[in-house]
Amino acid sequence: MTTSTPSTSWLDLPVDHPYGLATLPYGVFSLPHEDPRVGVRIGDFVLDASAVAAYGDPGDGPDLAKAWRTPSLNAFLDLGAPVWAIAREWLTEVLSNPVHRERTAPHLIPINNVDLHLPIVVADYVDFYASEHHATNVGSIFRPDSEALTPNWKHLPIGYHGRAGTVVVSGTDVVRPIGQRKPPTEPAPLFGPSMRLDIEAELGFVVGGATQLGTRVSVDDAGAHLFGVVPFNDWSARDIQAWEYVPLGPFLGKSFASSIGAWITPLAALEHAKTALPQQDPKPLDYLLGRDLYGLDIDIEVSLNGTVVSRPPYASMYWSPTQMLAHLTVNGASLRSGDLFASGTVSGPEDDQRGSLLELTWSGKEPLALPDGTTREFLEDGDTVTMTYTAAGQGDSRIALGEVTGTILPAVPID
Numbered sequence: 001m002t003t004s005t006p007s008t009s010w011l012d013l014p015v016d017h018p019y020g021l022a023t024l025p026y027g028v029f030s031l032p033h034e035d036p037r038v039g040v041r042i043g044d045f046v047l048d049a050s051a052v053a054a055y056g057d058p059g060d061g062p063d064l065a066k067a068w069r070t071p072s073l074n075a076f077l078d079l080g081a082p083v084w085a086i087a088r089e090w091l092t093e094v095l096s097n098p099v100h101r102e103r104t105a106p107h108l109i110p111i112n113n114v115d116l117h118l119p120i121v122v123a124d125y126v127d128f129y130a131s132e133h134h135a136t137n138v139g140s141i142f143r144p145d146s147e148a149l150t151p152n153w154k155h156l157p158i159g160y161h162g163r164a165g166t167v168v169v170s171g172t173d174v175v176r177p178i179g180q181r182k183p184p185t186e187p188a189p190l191f192g193p194s195m196r197l198d199i200e201a202e203l204g205f206v207v208g209g210a211t212q213l214g215t216r217v218s219v220d221d222a223g224a225h226l227f228g229v230v231p232f233n234d235w236s237a238r239d240i241q242a243w244e245y246v247p248l249g250p251f252l253g254k255s256f257a258s259s260i261g262a263w264i265t266p267l268a269a270l271e272h273a274k275t276a277l278p279q280q281d282p283k284p285l286d287y288l289l290g291r292d293l294y295g296l297d298i299d300i301e302v303s304l305n306g307t308v309v310s311r312p313p314y315a316s317m318y319w320s321p322t323q324m325l326a327h328l329t330v331n332g333a334s335l336r337s338g339d340l341f342a343s344g345t346v347s348g349p350e351d352d353q354r355g356s357l358l359e360l361t362w363s364g365k366e367p368l369a370l371p372d373g374t375t376r377e378f379l380e381d382g383d384t385v386t387m388t389y390t391a392a393g394q395g396d397s398r399i400a401l402g403e404v405t406g407t408i409l410p411a412v413p414i415d
């Protein structure tokens with residue numbers, strides 16, 4: 001089957017519209033007094049996907065209308081990569097061929113009229129650490145007397161399993177976490193609200209298609225399970241993290257909330273964004289090699305209370321998403337539709353490309369100055385962080401991957 005993307009639509013969208021036919025991200029929306037269901041973003045509209053699937057025959061059998069009439073993308077993810085391709089081709093046909101105009105137009109809803117929901121029921125969530133610049137910066141800050149990169153870093157994509165149940169959709173407020181922290185000047189741990197609340201600008205990858213326990217997914221088979229990408233902010237309490245993480249890794253400093261965008265952009269929309277990886281030296285073990293290795297030309301813009309504070313480039317990441325998935329399953333761990341893994345903080349080589357406040361302020365030593373005259377070492381109550389993502393499209397165009405935003409609320413008072 002071949003897929004071509006028509007350059008025009010009966011919607012009269014400009015060819016290079018960031019949410020044009022070349023993008024078509026999926027989300028879950030609802031109208032007042034109606035059940036949430038799957039929608040597809042086109043321009044400033046949400047297409048009620050199950051409605052258009054119901055009147056056509058997209059492909060030869062998969063019941064897209066049924067899968068899309070559910071309050072998450074999981075049923076659709078479970079149908080597998082061949083059906084994802086059929087679905088994208090059908091949506092492109094419906095939105096571009098004028099014969100579909102009359103019956104499709106009533107199912108386009110202005111985006112301002114809908115509520116957007118968490119697009120997937122997150123099955124398992126893993127966070128990687130795939131930026132060499134980020135890992136080097138954090139190593140220099142946390143372990144100034146050791147090599148910045150740990151000895152394993154260039155041999156495997158380091159990761160940990162996070163908390164799937166606290167992944168929230170963009171726009172959800174984040175309550176400042178409470179926990180143990182032990183400043184170096186204190187003889188014993190203190191208990192209270194985190195004083196070093198941070199962000200991590202990351203890219204999330206949404207997985208579809210279950211695998212059997214005891215099997216593994218190779219680099220070259222990973223593409224069949226990589227459905228799409230989503231903006232991702234891994235909120236992090238640095239003081240809680242620093243005290244608890246030895247020797248078992250991140251725990252409560254991370255698990256209070258992780259925010260994802262409302263729109264998942266299919267990998268099929270990112271063909272023009274694929275780039276070569278940085279050279280991997282030393283050469284990784286064979287199970288991390290294959291033909292399907294790539295970086296992604298995705299730019300992130302991080303703003304704090306409306307001021308852009310960083311522009312991390314995803315193209316600088318060391319490991320391919322296919323390598324991350326191969327590593328995640330190499331021990332026989334099975335996949336489930338709705339699995340989510342994130343790249344780790346995206347930090348580029350330049351100072352203004354760092355994806356966390358930990359790095360941007362060098363652990364609070366170099367506070368950020370904001371236009372209102374205030375400074376930030378870490379987040380204050382009331383702060384709003386918004387990360388906006390774009391990817392290379394055809395020619396010089398860029399497609400929009402949406403945003404992930406959240407506002408910090410004060411900690412729940414301690415009795």
Ligand code: MN
Nearest residue numbers: 127200234344
């Ligand atoms: Mn992270």
